[in-house]
Amino acid sequence: MSMNNTGIHHISSLVGNIYQAYDFYHRILGMDLILKTVNQEDSNMYHLFFGDQKGRIGTEFTIFDMPNSPTRRPGSNALERTVFLVSDQASLIYWMKRLDSFGVEHSGIQVFGKRDMLFLQDGDGQELGFTYHEVVIERMFPSKESEVPQEHAILGIAGLQMRIREVESLRKQLVELYGFKVEESFVYQGQQVLTVGFDNDFHHRLDLILDLEAPISVMGVGSIHHIAFGVENHSDLEDLVTRLNLMERPHTGIINRDFMHSLYYRAPNYLMFEVATASGHREAPIPQQRELLDQIPLFLPTFLEEDRADIESSLAERYE
Template sequence: MELKGIHHVSSITAVAKNNYDFYTNFLGMRLVKKSVNQDDTSMYHLFYADEVGRPGTDLTFFEIIRAGHTYEGNNSISLTSLRVANDEALTYWKKRFEKYEVEHGEIEEQFGRNVLFFKDPEGQRLMLVSDEKNKGVAAGTPWAKSPVPQDKGITGLGPVKLTVPEPEPTVKVLTDIMGFTYVGSYPAYVEGQPDVQVFETGEGGTGAEVHLEHRTDLPKERPGRGSVHHVAFRVDNEEELAAWRDKIRAARMPNSGLVDRYYFKSLYFRERNGILFELATDGPGFATDEDVEHLGETVALPPFLEDKREAIEAKLMPLDTTK
């Protein structure tokens, strides 16, 4: 009953084609699955990850066409970070951001590591974090066929930041229910605001942290394109996931029960500040229905949607992901 780290982060895009171009051709991540939102099959669900889609490397996007602007604020997953191998990789990325005019900051230190903030074209709040001094959850392996040199590539998901107006309920869920441990803090980026608290689970390190930002000066976030929908944490197997379900029920927290996503099993619940958490099993994985060499090239549907394929594909804008 110990969460192993971050499993995936799911966000919103308004244009799947542009999203695919940025995350594969610019960031160099591999599209390991082109599927649909199983709860609304009219929209794409794109999964970007390392070479084979290992748990903990997976950044996903729901395409909500005509999604509006995100008005940043409280009650949100306000930052997604991506791991790179070392400080030298951060220098490479800063130059790449400058060359292609991607909005970014300067390389700076955060919680004893070097980091680099940037945004995607839709305003998704992102950060690269160097693993040069990192110990903890192992990173993934960047795809060898990526346009980015493999030694500079993105190796997985780093810490997620939650921004809340009242930290106590979220801390209670993280520590008392989910088993996270408080490991320290660092100064807020906004003068006069409380320090950002850091919690870790499992083996710890950049692949297993949640950073909790307490903001007293913000309205509630209005999500849209470029916002995060939920964050998922790794569970070893379905038996353990069932035990987590029972624990969350015992705490009287409303939850989804076990949900079969085919590539993994899931459990969803929302804490009092409105943050949507998911627990997801490590397997069976993205190679379940596609050859590893051809992941993400066609629309993949779980067996329970296969008989609706013709109708589903008719609603989707064509998206060439074979290149």
């Protein structure tokens, strides 16, 4: 029996330059910045959250900056591609034209199983995509601040593609622990793909791509660091701790992030999973949208506030 799950909570990736990445995701992709903070394990590292107007889980894509770090080595056993949700086929056509106008290379519209997708990369080689669902999408709150028309704006996270060596143990965990359901199996570019879906507002989907030939991936700039799944409250995390202990799978234990609680562990295929609550002890207000990142105030969790002056000074020196 699965926990009180909510689907994908957020997806977090690694970028080489926070200013270039902010320009790409905020200006070119038109996503609202919903939180400017730091990595709580390394407060010298920025952590930016993008999402919809309300900052809802299920829409959040986050980036950590790692200047002067090696780029990723693509391969198997990787969280490979974040796929953003848009409204319809017309939106994919709009995005092809918009990406062309900014000189961003893309795949054109591809047929992936039963879905149409548009593949692209950010400036660090981060694998991204756009897709739409054939079902009615309701209660969406795309950015009002962007020059991207609302009818074509990014609505949230549609899903994530994983390139892996072994499918069955991962499928079992996603179904039994997180409440996903198998939707389809198909061949794409000579490789078997299993898709599992979650019944929420965003109809989140995970594509498990079986790849026995590619070398094992190496984490670096341009990688997805982790995917976070959502649960309703702290007691669900306590339930997960019990389940992981029974599975003899090591984990971090529950961590208080101030604005949420979460834990981390390695799933099958050595994938990094986080499981997080919708809220915590303190709410992080959504900032006013600004063209320049430095114009946006830095949010810090309560336990880092006393170090604010040192943290802001360190961040200011990061790109000198």
